[in-house]
Amino acid sequence: MSVAQIHPAKPAPASVDARPMTPQARILSFMPRKPAEGSLARLPQLLRQLGESLLPPLITLAVLLAVWEVLCSSPTAPLPPPSRVLTESWQIIADPFYRGQGTDQGMFWQILASLQRVAIGYSLAAIAGIALGVLLGQSQWAMRGLDPIFQVLRTVPPLAWLPLSLAAFQDGAPSAIFVIFITAIWPVIINTAAGVRNIPQDYQNVARVLRLNGFEYFGRIMLPAAAPYIFTGLRIGVGLSWLAIVAAEMLIGGVGIGFFIWDAWNSSLISDIIVALIYVGVVGFFLDRLIALAGRLITRGTATA
Amino acid sequence: MAQHYLTLELVDKSFQRGGTKTEVLTQVSLGVAKGEFISIIGHSGCGKSTLLNIIAGLTPATSGVVFLEGKTVDAPGPDRAVVFQNHSLLPWLTVYENVALAVGKVFRRTKSRAEQHDWILHNLDLVQMGHARDKRPGEISGGMKQRVGIARALSMEPKVLLLDEPFGALDALTRAHLQDAVMEIHARLGNTMIMITHDVDEAVLLSDRIVMMTNGPAARIGEVLDVPIVRPRNRIELAGDRTYLKCREAVLKFLYERHRFVEAAE
Numbered sequence A: 001m002s003v004a005q006i007h008p009a010k011p012a013p014a015s016v017d018a019r020p021m022t023p024q025a026r027i028l029s030f031m032p033r034k035p036a037e038g039s040l041a042r043l044p045q046l047l048r049q050l051g052e053s054l055l056p057p058l059i060t061l062a063v064l065l066a067v068w069e070v071l072c073s074s075p076t077a078p079l080p081p082p083s084r085v086l087t088e089s090w091q092i093i094a095d096p097f098y099r100g101q102g103t104d105q106g107m108f109w110q111i112l113a114s115l116q117r118v119a120i121g122y123s124l125a126a127i128a129g130i131a132l133g134v135l136l137g138q139s140q141w142a143m144r145g146l147d148p149i150f151q152v153l154r155t156v157p158p159l160a161w162l163p164l165s166l167a168a169f170q171d172g173a174p175s176a177i178f179v180i181f182i183t184a185i186w187p188v189i190i191n192t193a194a195g196v197r198n199i200p201q202d203y204q205n206v207a208r209v210l211r212l213n214g215f216e217y218f219g220r221i222m223l224p225a226a227a228p229y230i231f232t233g234l235r236i237g238v239g240l241s242w243l244a245i246v247a248a249e250m251l252i253g254g255v256g257i258g259f260f261i262w263d264a265w266n267s268s269l270i271s272d273i274i275v276a277l278i279y280v281g282v283v284g285f286f287l288d289r290l291i292a293l294a295g296r297l298i299t300r301g302t303a304t305a
Numbered sequence B: 001m002a003q004h005y006l007t008l009e010l011v012d013k014s015f016q017r018g019g020t021k022t023e024v025l026t027q028v029s030l031g032v033a034k035g036e037f038i039s040i041i042g043h044s045g046c047g048k049s050t051l052l053n054i055i056a057g058l059t060p061a062t063s064g065v066v067f068l069e070g071k072t073v074d075a076p077g078p079d080r081a082v083v084f085q086n087h088s089l090l091p092w093l094t095v096y097e098n099v100a101l102a103v104g105k106v107f108r109r110t111k112s113r114a115e116q117h118d119w120i121l122h123n124l125d126l127v128q129m130g131h132a133r134d135k136r137p138g139e140i141s142g143g144m145k146q147r148v149g150i151a152r153a154l155s156m157e158p159k160v161l162l163l164d165e166p167f168g169a170l171d172a173l174t175r176a177h178l179q180d181a182v183m184e185i186h187a188r189l190g191n192t193m194i195m196i197t198h199d200v201d202e203a204v205l206l207s208d209r210i211v212m213m214t215n216g217p218a219a220r221i222g223e224v225l226d227v228p229i230v231r232p233r234n235r236i237e238l239a240g241d242r243t244y245l246k247c248r249e250a251v252l253k254f255l256y257e258r259h260r261f262v263e264a265a266e
């Protein structure tokens, strides 16, 4: 996630002619050069576009791997070079669906266990976060009473909650889920509240003239109007969840990518750690993209007025 | 006091903000007959929108009352539909859905689904927007959005239609088209309409009476002008009409001689 996305950004100001969300506009921006005449003429251009977007990261990757290989090639190097990672960890790379005893599971199952914890904690955080955000956005008193407390609590690092939740739940599994929950909820609350506070007076007037009741107002006006903000919060939240789960699992143990990494460290399997890190990064990337995509689909009409 | 369809009685409005009180409207009294077309004209900032919002029930009056058909107005409702200055369509709904939201709410009990559907299309056709029913507000022009706003308001079958500078942001040609559309709808349906404008020609062309507001702060009704021109009215024929020119002159005189807008009056 880039730095720019971490801020609870306001959705782009609505303007009449800029419609970045429409499918046409997206296709156009994909081909910034002048539009070609026929589909045949467009094919090479599409290929070039593909090359322009894929080639640079591939080259960067190749260079990085090469540098790494060279730097760690000496037998006394503390970290293995990529070639050795491949050979040493070939077993876990080749068979992600391997099932063994206890925590001895393939990468797929490790990731799946972590994702399950994240899914539960994050869903709870999304629901509670949106509900609390709506409360904060709607009520001056809730805002005054709760906001200062939330502003303090949200700065507590995720792992600092773990001992407390272990004491409260007496068990690792719910504690890890609670850590995810408490990590992801703050950006959701804060962004939802901002979205609800920023609902234009015009929409509220429309609702009042139509005499929409609370439920109708919530579903027809508030949620769609605040959706771009809510999804900004949800996207930050999912990134933080994934950051927190790895750390939490290192401490609670059991199947999961976090404990897998810790276990590999204790067994001095540095290559396995590197493979796991790649998995963690790729999965985190896709989680972020997933929420971004959901947000784009759901708020398609909202950003254009 | 004579019974009018809509009555404003000694309406005052002041805003309290941080210890300072701004008088916006004082002693506004007005009776409107059923089916009448009233324009409210005045310099910007004098309190026209505030007055309209009081009639709509969106803003409470500080003192004074508004009666509609003998009942006190104290909350907004679909019997006083508003066409907002900046259309206020919900951008995440299509044109059809924007009108459907209003129709579904107002006629939930009295019209079947099929009847509601027909009624939505009927109102969109009334403003010639049936062709764009599946477009979103972001995909249509300003004039079209304003048409949909009018269709949405009309679809509520309001007792009074309130229009807040409905054509203010439009170019002259689109504006003329929409004025004709509103005149035609008024002739066809006989709605009671109250429209805010700062366009003298628009006021004279459309209104039965023109309410002229003095400058704020503490604006009041300065004068009410009758426009005794027969309907249907045609803008081209009226261009040289004696009565039209006299009305126009009266409004211009009021606005630019007796109540000239003083720049930076505050």
Ligand SMILES: Nc1ncnc2c1ncn2[C@@H]1O[C@H](COP(=O)(O)OP(=O)(O)O)[C@@H](O)[C@H]1O
Pocket (backbone or CB within 6 Å): B015, B016, B017, B022, B024, B042, B043, B044, B045, B046, B047, B048, B049, B050, B051, B216
């Ligand atoms: N909610 C409000 N709080 C304080 N002052 C307001 C509010 N709404 C309007 N006003 C003031 O009332 C005056 C009239 O505003 P308005 O009715 O919008 O004027 P108009 O529509 O004639 O241009 C302005 O001076 C404006 O600043």
Ligand SMILES: [Mg+2]
Pocket (backbone or CB within 6 Å): B048, B049, B050
């Ligand atoms: Mg106004």
